[in-house]
Amino acid sequence: MAGGRGRTRKFWEDFSDEELLDLRFCELKLSLESGPLAPAVERLQGELVDKRVAFRPHVWISSEWFSPDGVAGVAVPFFLAHPRLTALERRQMSYVEGGTPAECMRLLRHEAGHAIDTAYGFFRRARYRALFGRTRSPYNSYYSPRPSSKAHVHNLARWYAQSHPSEDFAETFAVWLNPQSRWRHRYRGKAALDKLHYVDELMLEVGSRAPRRVIRERVESLPQLTETLSEHYVLKRRHYSFGRAKFYDPALVKLFPPPRPYTRAERASVFMTRRRTKIVELALTKTRFDRYSVSQGLFEMVLRSRRLGLRTPSSPALGLCQETARLVLAFLERLEQGRHRLVR
Secondary structure, three states: OOOOOOOOOOOOOOOOHHHHHOOEHHHOOOOOOOOOOHHHHHHHHHHHHHOOOOOOOEEEEEOOOEOOOOOOEEEEEHHHOOHHHHHHHHHHHOOOOOOOHHHHHHHHHHHHHHHHHHHHOHHHOHHHHHHHOOOOOOOOOEEOOOOOOOOOOOOOOOOHHHOOHHHHHHHHHHHHHOOOOOHHHHOOOOOHHHHHHHHHHHHHHHOOOOOOOOOOOOOOOHHHOOOEHHHHHHHHHHHOOOOOOOOOHHHHHHHOOOOOOOOOOOEHHHHHHHOHHHHHHHHHOOOOOOHHHHHHHHHHHHHHHHHHOOEOOOOOOOOHHHHHHHHHHHHHHHHHOOOOOEEO
C-alpha cells in the first residue's frame, strides 16, 4: 500500500498535524484511481473474476470503512488514500485499520460481502436466516464474543463475525473469496464450515448473473463531507472510549510501570509485539483457546498499552512474557464468560 501511481502532489502534504486537522474532508481532493488503494481494489476485482462472480461493487472514498444499507457498494477510508493521512491516523488512533496490504484485502473482501448480500438479497432467504440469524436483529454498538466458538470464521480482528448476523455473512464471504484461505481444510469439523459451503452454493447459483436494480449511490463520499478532520477524530476517539478504564488496566500498569526519570525504556507495545511469538506460545500451552484468539487477546493488550503510554521496566523481569500471557488468558476468559464487551 505504498505510494500512488503518478499522483499529483497535494497542497496539504507538508502541513503540520494541527494544520491538517483544521481541513475539511471535502478539501482533501483524494483520488481512488491514482492513490495507494488502487492496487487493492484491482486485486479485489480480480478475485471476483477468478471466482466467476459477475457483480462488481462500486468503491468510493469516505471517512471510514462501510457498506451502506440498501447500497451495493463499498466505502473505503480517506486515511488509506495518502501516506500523510495514514501517518495522521496512526498518531490520532494508535492504529490504522487496513494499514497493511493483507489487512486491507481482508476488509475489502468483508465489505464486498455486504455489498453482494445487498445486491442479491441473500438475507431474505430462510436458509441464510437459519445459518447466520436475522439481519434485522439490533445493531448494537457493543458485542460480547465467545473466543472458543467454532461456529464463526476468522477474517477480521476481534472475533468480528460474532458481532451481528450481517457481519457473520460478510466475514464468511471474505474467507470464501480469499484465494489463500484453504477454508475446506481450515474449518474441517467446525460448524463454520456449513456457512462456507452455503456461500459456495449461493455463488454457484447466482454468481454468474448480474443482480437486478442495483443502487450505485456513493453515500457520504468525501466531497460531500464538510466536517473537519479534528471534529472527526474527536467523535471517533469518543466512540472507541479511549478515556474509559478497562478492567485489565491495573494489571497492565503493574506489568509495565512508569519508567524512572531520564531512563530510556522500550514501549510496552513494542516489547509485546517483538516477543509476540513467545507470549502466544506460552499462552497456548495453558489454554483451550486457539491461536487466533490468543493473538487477538495479545493485540488488545498492545493497543491498550499504547494508548496508556506504558513502557517496560528499565530491567524487564525474566517472567514478563509469562505474566503477559497470563493477562491475555484472563482477558479471554472474561470475554468467554460475557463479562466484557468490545466496541463495534
